[in-house]
Amino acid sequence: MQSSLSKKERSPSAKRRDAQTERSADTINKLLEATIDLLYKYGYSKFRIADVIKNSKVSRGGRLHHFATKKDLVESAIEQLFVDEISQQTKAANTSSTDVIRHAAQAISDFHSSRLYRVIINMLISTGRLEQLTDGVRDISIRSRNQIDKGWINSVVQLGFTTQESEEILGLLWSVQRGIFIENLTGSNPCNDQSHELEFVISLLNEHLKVP
């Protein structure tokens, strides 16, 4: 039977297709990696496809075959990073620890120091003025955040919170961490120890759990 053939026994044309698929995946990875690297370093407004081709050492044809436009390339790269982030956070959220809120807070904090979030922030301010993200990136962000939250909300519900409360808890953790991130950037928080602030939120939420 065809399906029981090992790779070695496959026909020459099937082997050729395997090799092609591998080369394709490799090309795509190189393009996405170079894209992220440039967005991370220079932001969206200075992003040029010519630089991606130069840095990734992929031919212009190779690029055009996979991504028609700059927007395509950028959105695919960000989506790829989000896929990794979702899988990592979903794994972390799948915990039976009673200290779920601390784990969630930590994971959300880690996200804010990730390369992905830096790329998004760089896109947002790339022109030197505040600007909205492209619709595509905003959609990917919202979809991904919903996916990430789903895992954590499931685990928070196990603690005894309702779904609505669990959503509110996740929303609060995101806002607080985002605020701490911005205050770190501006250096304008009078209190240097922000882990203190996180502890306070965690204790408020754990207290809330005990309220009848």
Next chain:
Amino acid sequence: MQSSLSKKERSPSAKRRDAQTERSADTINKLLEATIDLLYKYGYSKFRIADVIKNSKVSRGGRLHHFATKKDLVESAIEQLFVDEISQQTKAANTSSTDVIRHAAQAISDFHSSRLYRVIINMLISTGRLEQLTDGVRDISIRSRNQIDKGWINSVVQLGFTTQESEEILGLLWSVQRGIFIENLTGSNPCNDQSHELEFVISLLNEHLKVP
């Protein structure tokens, strides 16, 4: 007695000095107003003293007399806005309402939609990359925030919280509001109604107050 003379009865030279002081204050106000306007619109890296002089209709000599450098002018303008903000918030904080936490949250929320905060954000991202504020502006921000917090902390202590807890509460309200501000900018919060989030924090804090 000299001091009991009304303005009309003062000597010609004193009248001249009065007029000079008034002209000076007027010149300073025009310069600071034009500075804020340009920072608000274009950010720090595109800020030019020549534009301030053009927009404020103040002579180059008038400017040089009051502010030696671009940095002087910018820091004085931001400090002036903070003086107004501190006075406004100190007045708001001086309340006997039992709903102090809601008032504080609202005042901090209002600050984030103010022209002052927009100017600071524009300075922060003026080059199209994240950069620190100048040391002077960071110092003014921290000093002002401490002043603003002092008023609110006094009123929160009246509710029965300790000073340390009151500081933590203020820190939390600032971070949450800053996070909500950033999420509004990116449009990346899946939940559109952020007043909901604020209500949740307020209810957590009021609940915390009741814990023995």
